[in-house]
Amino acid sequence: MVQKEIELLLGETASGKTELLKERSKKEKFVVFNCDSRQIYRYLDIGTAKPEKDFLERVPHYFVDIVEYNQNFSAGDFLRKFREYIENEDGKIILSVGTPFYLNSLLYGLDDIPEVSIETKKKVENILKDKGIFYLYDLLMKVDPRRAEELNRNDKQRILRSLEVYFETKKPISSFFKKRKTVDFKIKKVEYIFRDKEQLKLRISKRVDGMVSKGLIEEVEKVISIYGETIFYEKPVIGYFETLEYIKGLITKEKMKEKIVKNTLLLVKRQRTFFKKILKDLKDVNFI
Numbered sequence: 001m002v003q004k005e006i007e008l009l010l011g012e013t014a015s016g017k018t019e020l021l022k023e024r025s026k027k028e029k030f031v032v033f034n035c036d037s038r039q040i041y042r043y044l045d046i047g048t049a050k051p052e053k054d055f056l057e058r059v060p061h062y063f064v065d066i067v068e069y070n071q072n073f074s075a076g077d078f079l080r081k082f083r084e085y086i087e088n089e090d091g092k093i094i095l096s097v098g099t100p101f102y103l104n105s106l107l108y109g110l111d112d113i114p115e116v117s118i119e120t121k122k123k124v125e126n127i128l129k130d131k132g133i134f135y136l137y138d139l140l141m142k143v144d145p146r147r148a149e150e151l152n153r154n155d156k157q158r159i160l161r162s163l164e165v166y167f168e169t170k171k172p173i174s175s176f177f178k179k180r181k182t183v184d185f186k187i188k189k190v191e192y193i194f195r196d197k198e199q200l201k202l203r204i205s206k207r208v209d210g211m212v213s214k215g216l217i218e219e220v221e222k223v224i225s226i227y228g229e230t231i232f233y234e235k236p237v238i239g240y241f242e243t244l245e246y247i248k249g250l251i252t253k254e255k256m257k258e259k260i261v262k263n264t265l266l267l268v269k270r271q272r273t274f275f276k277k278i279l280k281d282l283k284d285v286n287f288i
Contacts, residue, residue: 005093005186005188006033006186006187007094007095007187008095008103008189008282009191010190010278011097012195012268013267013268014264014268015194015195015200017096018051021096022055025059029091030059030094031062031092033062033085033086033094033095034063034064035078035103036048036098037073037099037102039065040065040066040073042065044240046211046215046216047211047219047237047239047240060091063081069223069226070227072157075102079106079183100271100278101274103278104278106185107281111176113165113173114176121160124136125160127139133159136160136163137151139163140162140163140166143163144173146174147162147173150270151270152238152270156235157234157235161173189284190282190284191285191286192287194287197265200265200268201261201265204264204268205257208260208264209257211239212253212257216239217247220240223240238260243256245259
């Protein structure tokens, strides 16, 4: 089989990947493999800054609207789908990466994480009930700082999983992370959209204002009507959890927007740290 070639377009949240792709689509034809862990979900459109429908119709995008919000979608699922999609695609492929963990799985494969007993899962779940997710995150920071720094303090699913493995094996989950390439493709070009912190903060603030004016609050109410509000506690997504707090009367609209900006900047910091690790192994990176 002919080895497929892809181009990588890397950039943190709100760096401008979609804007750049829109401009390029006026001059050339390509398909986009959308490497974003939030835009995979149906109905989460405004709050994830999903590309507009006309652009999605004009330029084929993979990994957009492929699962329900209450369904799990792991890096392993991404890897399997990527293999399926790339084998059936003959056009020019641009991998637009906002979730570096997904890219990491493509470059190095997945890790052989041990199975966890029901007893260990119950043990961690009981700690969660008694002391809360922030306590568990602080605990993870002590036993596995490498993993903790990659996660949001509200990322219950991954925090629980990390601690389950630790309690089961007495080893940090990051110790099972291994580098091995499992998808055969050739990277033709690598571009990284770099913006400094102040630029990103301005862009994120403007984006959040735009999301609210476009109907973010109404979108969250729609998601609640489909899945119930507990989904935002089970699978917190920046922009949605804060809006839920506003809808419940816990914070003002201005405070809601401030929290979204703040939490997005924290996400950007984690993304940039992860990208730096990956960029060390990539050749001829073009910073744009």
